[in-house]
Amino acid sequence: xxxxxxxxxxxxxxxxxxxxxxxxxxxxxxxxxxxxxxxxxxxxxxxxxxxxxxxxxxxxxxxxxxxxxxxxxx
Amino acid sequence: xxxxxxxxxxxxxxxxxxxxxxxxxxxxxxxxxxxxxxxxxxxxxxxxxxxxxxxxxxxxxxxxxxxxxxxxxxxxxxxxxxxxxxxxxxxxxxxxxxxxxxxxxxxxxxxxxxxxxxxxxxxxxxxxxxxxxxxxxxxxxxxxxxxxxxxxxxxxxxxxxxxxxxxxxxxxxxxxxxxxxxxxxxxxxxxxxxxxxxxxxxxxxxxxxxxxxxxxxxxxxxxxxxxxxxxxxxxxxxxxxxxxxxxxxxxxxxxxxxxxxxxxxxxxxxxxxxxxxxxxxxxxxxxxxxxxxxxxxxxxxxxxxxxxxxxxxxxxxxxxxxxxxxxxxxxxxxxxxxxxxxxxxxxxxxxxxxxxxxxxxxxxxxxxxxxxxxxxxxxxxxxxxxxxxxxxxxxxxxxxxx
Numbered sequence: 001x002x003x004x005x006x007x008x009x010x011x012x013x014x015x016x017x018x019x020x021x022x023x024x025x026x027x028x029x030x031x032x033x034x035x036x037x038x039x040x041x042x043x044x045x046x047x048x049x050x051x052x053x054x055x056x057x058x059x060x061x062x063x064x065x066x067x068x069x070x071x072x073x074x
Numbered sequence: 075x076x077x078x079x080x081x082x083x084x085x086x087x088x089x090x091x092x093x094x095x096x097x098x099x100x101x102x103x104x105x106x107x108x109x110x111x112x113x114x115x116x117x118x119x120x121x122x123x124x125x126x127x128x129x130x131x132x133x134x135x136x137x138x139x140x141x142x143x144x145x146x147x148x149x150x151x152x153x154x155x156x157x158x159x160x161x162x163x164x165x166x167x168x169x170x171x172x173x174x175x176x177x178x179x180x181x182x183x184x185x186x187x188x189x190x191x192x193x194x195x196x197x198x199x200x201x202x203x204x205x206x207x208x209x210x211x212x213x214x215x216x217x218x219x220x221x222x223x224x225x226x227x228x229x230x231x232x233x234x235x236x237x238x239x240x241x242x243x244x245x246x247x248x249x250x251x252x253x254x255x256x257x258x259x260x261x262x263x264x265x266x267x268x269x270x271x272x273x274x275x276x277x278x279x280x281x282x283x284x285x286x287x288x289x290x291x292x293x294x295x296x297x298x299x300x301x302x303x304x305x306x307x308x309x310x311x312x313x314x315x316x317x318x319x320x321x322x323x324x325x326x327x328x329x330x331x332x333x334x335x336x337x338x339x340x341x342x343x344x345x346x347x348x349x350x351x352x353x354x355x356x357x358x359x360x361x362x363x364x365x366x367x368x369x370x371x372x373x374x375x376x377x378x379x380x381x382x383x384x385x386x387x388x389x390x391x392x393x394x395x396x397x398x399x400x401x402x403x404x405x406x407x408x409x410x411x412x413x414x415x416x417x418x419x420x421x422x423x424x425x426x427x428x429x430x431x432x433x434x435x436x437x438x439x440x441x442x443x444x445x446x447x448x449x450x451x452x453x454x455x456x457x458x459x460x461x462x463x464x465x466x467x468x469x470x471x472x473x474x475x476x
Binding site: 035 | 131246247259399400401402405406409433436440441442
């Protein structure tokens with residue numbers, strides 16, 4: 001068992017300010033209307049501090065980090 | 075099959091069957107509580123609102139969450155423009171639905187029952203209201219009507235909860251799912267009206283009886299709406315597993331040769347007619363083929379009509395029906411609709427086709443509810459079924475879809 005960090009977004013709260021994509025371009029890009037597209041899969045550990053900063057910086061508090069346990073076969 | 079189940083009984087043209095006649099014809103239900111939940115699980119009955127989720131599993135989950143506070147919502151919003159089955163059932167057999175709703179209330183120990191009915195379905199609303207007034211006091215006391223606004227998303231479960239609680243029929247962020255925290259923050263069992271009507275019969279005749287109908291491995295019966303190029307459009311009750319071709323024959327056959335079939339209504343997918351004919355109308359079998367039964371609409375596109383233009387009209391409708399809460403849905407569907415309209419009106423162009431393909435993937439999964447997902451799934455099926463037509467579409471703008 002391993003605990004993975006995932007980024008979640010409240011789509012109703014999100015107003016497309018776009019700060020998240022500036023702070024975490026490795027995982028987040030913006031669509032043609034300025035709304036974030038989050039890359040699938042867990043956030044790598046080395047990006048965790050930046051992900052936390054993106055969450056804290058969102059002006060409408062639409063971003064969150066969730067820990068999920070992923071069952072591993074190996 | 076010996077005959078109809080939900081639509082058995084007096085002539086449908088006579089309107090709603092009264093409570094006295096209903097009880098004389100069918101007697102009282104014999105199953106409730108845990109044995110009913112077990113019968114529902116064994117019956118393999120699935121929800122008929124579009125999601126095709128196991129009714130028994132849903133009831134079990136709400137029953138275990140309920141502390142006598144749960145709420146039952148009979149969902150008769152039927153916002154899908156091509157679907158007529160729910161309003162027909164409500165207008166003619168309201169007591170089957172009410173039986174199911176009150177059986178649910180007893181079984182999950184609910185404190186209240188809400189009959190959520192589309193306000194534009196006037197005959198259905200009036201029939202449900204009259205039927206409720208005919209029920210025994212103990213049932214009437216805990217039940218009330220709620221009018222679903224004439225919006226596509228009003229039938230979505232979190233939107234229904236939002237309307238009943240706050241008068242606003244827009245979806246809310248999930249989780250929490252209404253099953254855990256719904257109306258008045260209580261565990262809420264939301265079930266389509268057709269599903270509840272099946273429950274009313276399973277509670278009388280049992281799960282083996284339910285499974286005794288059905289073809290090609292499918293079980294039970296279902297109501298479907300035939301629309302577009304058929305001789306007798308409307309609602310028919312079929313055995314699950316009946317093929318699309320056979321269902322069309324029940325509606326008097328095609329009015330002219332069909333080029334494609336829209337399965338599941340505006341939230342559904344286009345399928346080339348040649349491929350559609352042999353498909354069984356059954357949630358499980360269609361799911362295995364990567365398709366869905368949805369709310370059971372089978373719409374035929376006559377080959378004289380233009381699939382691109384019909385798609386553009388439907389995309390316009392779906393964009394306008396966004397509740398404008400989530401950016402990717404509000405802006406994305408509007409942009410997709412505009413691009414479809416440009417292809418339809420001014421003729422095809424590479425840029426718009428490329429945009430349609432890219433956006434149809436990008437918008438997926440990026441709304442609080444499934445409205446944008448349904449819209450882009452519909453569009454992707456159009457781009458594949460009508461790929462030639464999209465690539466060669468001339469500048470014309472054909473009629474509104476039927």
